[in-house]
Each structure stands twice: as C-alpha cells, then as structure tokens.
Amino acid sequence: MKALQRLTLGLALLWLAWFIVKEAIEPHWTIRLAALLRPGPPPHELVLADGLTLRAYSDTRPHVGKITPLQKGLVLVQDGDELIEEGYGFGKPIVIYQGRAFSSQHATVRAFPDEQRIVKQFNIDVEDTWTELFRRKYRPVAPLGRITFTYTVTAPGVLDVAVDFSGLTVRPELVYLPNEQGARHFTLYSDSEGIERDFEDFADQWVPTTAQTTCFTSRTRGLRFCTETEPGQAKYVGRERYNQYRWSGIFWLSWAGTDIELAAPTGTYRYRVTVERR
DSSP, X not given: OHHHHHXXXXXXXXXXXXXXXXXXXXXXXXXXXXXXXXXXXOOEEEEEETTEEEEEOSSSOSOOGGGTTSOXXXXXXXXXXXXXXXXXXXXXXXXXXXXXXXXXXXXXXXXXXXXXXXXXXXXXXXXXXXOOTTOOSEEEOXXXXXXXXXXXXXXXXXXXXXXXXXXXXXXXXXXXXXXXXXXXXXXXXXXXXXXXXXXXXXXXSOEEEOOSEEEEEETTTTEEEEEEOSTTOOEEEEEEEEEEEETTEEEEEEEEEEEEEEXXXXXXXXXXXXXXXX
C-alpha cells in the first residue's frame, strides 16, 4: 500500500511539474484561473435585434481552446448565451508580414451606446509560430502597430464594420479578417452564387470563394449570419469541430465562418455582417 501511495504521489508531483512548465511556456489554464479569481471588466454590448446582442471584451475572453490568449472580435449572444465557442468572433485581424503570421493579445475598447457603435483597437503584438515541443504557440513580439475596428449597428440585424489600417507600422503582404462563431451551432453554408453545403458532411474545411455574400445557418438556434463584401472580394469559408492534440495539451476547435483576405491593405476597408432569425 505504501509503495502504491508513493507511486501515486510521484506521478502527481510529475504531473504538477509538467503543468507548471507547460503553463510557463504556453499559458492557457492559468489565464482562465486568473479570470475566475479576478474577473475582467464587463464587456460592452450592442443591441442587434430582439434577444440578440453583440459583445466586445477588452481582454482575451472568451477563453476557449488554443486561442485563449488571443483577442476576439464581437461575440454573438442570443438570449444571454454566447455562441462564439472557439471562433474569432465578428471582425478581428490576422496579419501576414514577411511570411509570418501575427495576431493580437492586447486591445482597447471604447463604446458609444447612443450611436450603437463600438471601437476596438487591436495591437498586433504576438506571432503565431509553428507547433513544436516546448515552443510557445503565440509568442509576444514588438508591436507592428495597431488595427482599429469600428462596429456600428445601422439597422436591426445589420452590423457595418470599418477597418482602419493606418495605425500599422509595417506594410503586410496580407491581412485576414475572420468572421466566425461556434461550429456546434452553425453547420449549414450558403452563398450568393447559389452554393449550399452541409459542412458536417463536407471534407474540405477551408474553401476559397469570391461570392459577394456568404452565410452560415444554425438549425438548432434558428439563426443565420452572413458576411457581405464588394463583388469579387477574395475570402475563405470553413468550419472545424474536432480535438487538436499538441505537446501542451488537447484543445477543442469549434468555429464556422468567413475569413476575408486583403492584399497589402491601406486606408479603411468596409464590409457588412447581418444576423437574422430563420
């Protein structure tokens, strides 16, 4: 019995040492624990329609999956339930510069409730690195500047997004603008070119398209969200829902949506997201 107890204690101490090392290199659970012990500021919200709101956090909430340390765009909320899961939300930046991918860990948020408008400035301050043993996935770097998103509800169910790139200190090759919510809810795809797919039965989860409007529908929630751009705009649509196994743990991927691809953008880019009950 004593030998079994010593073995159990030894395994527990080994696991604890591994956990401390892992979290020191690539924190996930410590971020979530800190948020429980010291909750961040309440999010700002926009009323989108009856029972539907959009939520903007100044910290990296919601803390789900491997993107726990990263900033998100707007979170779709229906009757108090956040539907983002492991998605990036509506409108956030991913910057490709010198062949490397950069994202945001820090941001500032300002709200203008009377104007149904939220402004969120994303600092481009982390590099998305290749997954390697004992290597941090999202590595802090000297900021490449900032990208400012202005989200405005202009009519029931209509969100206009303006993205200002003038705060960048580099000229990126590409910038991606994800518009994603949770894959558990949104499984059906359709677009303005007449294509319809059930992504639950579709093997390719990252599909290029230039359709002007791309939509994802939730049977269970009775909702559809669409991303609308100028005709011919390059974008990718997809959905992923599975467990990803990495050296630092098992992570749940669960997103569905449209990522807009912009080549070397400058100035301000505009697009629209609509949400409607089905």
